[in-house]
Amino acid sequence: MHSPTLEQKILPTRAQVREVIPEECFHRSTARSLAYLAGSFALVASLVIAAAVWLPMTWAWLPVWALYAVVTGTAAVGLWVIAHECGHGAFSERVWLQDSIGYVLHSVLLVPYFSWQRSHSLHHAKTNHLDEGETHVPGRATFHSHSSSERSLPKHPNLAAVIAISQALLIGWPAYLLAGASGGPSRGKTNHFWPIRPFSTELFPPRWHRRVWASTVGVLLVLAALVALSVAVGSAVPVLLLYVGPYLVVNAWLVTYTWLQHTDVKIPHFADPDWSWMLGAFQTVDRPYGKLIDLLHHRIGSTHVAHHIDHRIPHYHAQAATEAIAAAFPEWYRFDPTPVPAALWRVGRDCVNVADTDGGWYFRDPR
Numbered sequence: 001m002h003s004p005t006l007e008q009k010i011l012p013t014r015a016q017v018r019e020v021i022p023e024e025c026f027h028r029s030t031a032r033s034l035a036y037l038a039g040s041f042a043l044v045a046s047l048v049i050a051a052a053v054w055l056p057m058t059w060a061w062l063p064v065w066a067l068y069a070v071v072t073g074t075a076a077v078g079l080w081v082i083a084h085e086c087g088h089g090a091f092s093e094r095v096w097l098q099d100s101i102g103y104v105l106h107s108v109l110l111v112p113y114f115s116w117q118r119s120h121s122l123h124h125a126k127t128n129h130l131d132e133g134e135t136h137v138p139g140r141a142t143f144h145s146h147s148s149s150e151r152s153l154p155k156h157p158n159l160a161a162v163i164a165i166s167q168a169l170l171i172g173w174p175a176y177l178l179a180g181a182s183g184g185p186s187r188g189k190t191n192h193f194w195p196i197r198p199f200s201t202e203l204f205p206p207r208w209h210r211r212v213w214a215s216t217v218g219v220l221l222v223l224a225a226l227v228a229l230s231v232a233v234g235s236a237v238p239v240l241l242l243y244v245g246p247y248l249v250v251n252a253w254l255v256t257y258t259w260l261q262h263t264d265v266k267i268p269h270f271a272d273p274d275w276s277w278m279l280g281a282f283q284t285v286d287r288p289y290g291k292l293i294d295l296l297h298h299r300i301g302s303t304h305v306a307h308h309i310d311h312r313i314p315h316y317h318a319q320a321a322t323e324a325i326a327a328a329f330p331e332w333y334r335f336d337p338t339p340v341p342a343a344l345w346r347v348g349r350d351c352v353n354v355a356d357t358d359g360g361w362y363f364r365d366p367r
Contacts, residue, residue: 009331014278017309020328025317030092032316033085036298037101040078043296047072048242057237065241073249074296079105080250081298081315087117088311103215107222109250112177112215115192118208122184124311127280128262130271130354130361131186135176136259138269139353141364161349168259168348169252193219253297260287260343261304264336265350268360284308285334286322287343301340305333 051068055061085091086102099113106113123134130137175181180190180200188200195204195212204212226243230236267283282305289301300307303318306325313321326333336343354361 011276011278011282012329012332017278017325017329020324021306021310021313021321022324025313025321025324026310027317028090028093028312028314030094030097033082033091033098033314036316037079037082040075040082040296040298043075044072044079047075048246052238052242055241057241065245068241069245069249073246074253074293076109076246076250077253077297077300080109080111080254081300083109083111083113084120084300085298085315087113087120090312090314103218107215107218110219110222110247112192112212112219114208114211115195115204115215116177118211119183119190119192119203122203124308125277126184126275127277127308128267128269128283129184129275129280130269131184133184133269133280134187136182136263137184138263138351138361138363140361141353141355157349160352161345165344165348168255170248172255173251256340256344257301257304259347260340261285261301263347263351263363264343265346265363267334268357268362269354270360274360281305281308282329282332282334285336287336287338287340289340305335 047068051065051072055064055068057065082091083102083105086098086105089095089098091098091101102117103113106116119134122132126132126134130140172181176183177192180187180203183190183203187202190203191199192212193216195201195209226239230239261284264285267285269283270279284305284307286302286305289297294302298315299318300315303315303322306313306318306321309321309325326335338346351363353364355364
């Protein structure tokens with residue numbers, strides 16, 4: 001028996017999906033959230049202090065420092081996720097507390113907190129919308145999907161995949177913050193630190209300007225502190241090894257999550273009038289990151305469908321919400337068991353641009 005096509009499925013309403021999620025999943029415990037924050041912070045701080053005290057800052061130890069960057073950056077994603085929950089209001093009922101924590105955590109990671117809160121809210125509001133979506137919005141093919149003259153497809157897809165994945169993981173996040181790379185085409189070139197011209201003003205309306213400037217100040221203060229530390233010790237090497245290495249790993253994880261949560265060869269995007277909020281939200285996919293990564297990253301990648309259904313659900317309730325959604329709507333819930341490295345390779349190689357197909361815009365096979 002074949003699975004029903006997208007057109008054959010009956011899309012539930014937002015109220016119907018909300019109804020199947022246990023009410024306790026929406027309870028935000030400030031004490032519990034603070035406990036998870038303390039755990040993530042203690043782990044990262046311990047790694048940084050241990051490295052600063054025991055690892056020689058010499059060329060001979062560079063492989064060990066590379067390992068330190070991977071381990072510490074991976075652990076620091078937990079802090080990023082907690083700041084992300086603060087931006088969604090899922091950390092605490094005390095708004096001032098969660099905004100203060102989110103602002104500090106994201107600023108330390110060079111993320112403009114309120115600016116990203118605004119753009120990320122649009123990502124949730126317009127998930128997988130081809131024109132108004134935000135982050136990893138694919139380009140459209142401008143010719144027939146079976147044409148023999150598809151020159152925009154790479155001649156060497158494997159090499160193109162290596163380049164695309166490398167660029168995305170290394171510079172994708174700062175490129176998005178500084179120039180709106182992969183953002184929605186309806187908003188043009190945006191900048192999360194400068195909400196006025198010469199950048200597009202569509203992303204940040206005037207009422208958001210003060211918060212954007214406050215976010216910029218937070219990041220500038222952290223950058224100033226890093227420069228001051230380098231001057232104080234007489235070298236930039238400690239900052240490069242202790243901070244910049246893990247920072248790049250955090251960014252790579254962030255891009256990987258965002259890319260894989262809404263992109264794959266079988267996941268469609270939509271344009272008006274076909275797009276709807278519920279239809280877009282169900283194009284989110286959960287993936288198997290493993291018990292350790294789920295623990296460190298508070299299940300951000302394995303319970304992301306529930307997060308898009310309702311971002312008020314704290315991460316410690318997300319598994320229960322996921323199970324309820326999967327049981328009630330198995331024809332809509334997406335879980336891809338493909339190992340994450342293989343999925344990343346598939347997406348980087350095969351998800352180049354989309355072509356119009358009945359029921360949605362799908363990626364074309366570049367091979």
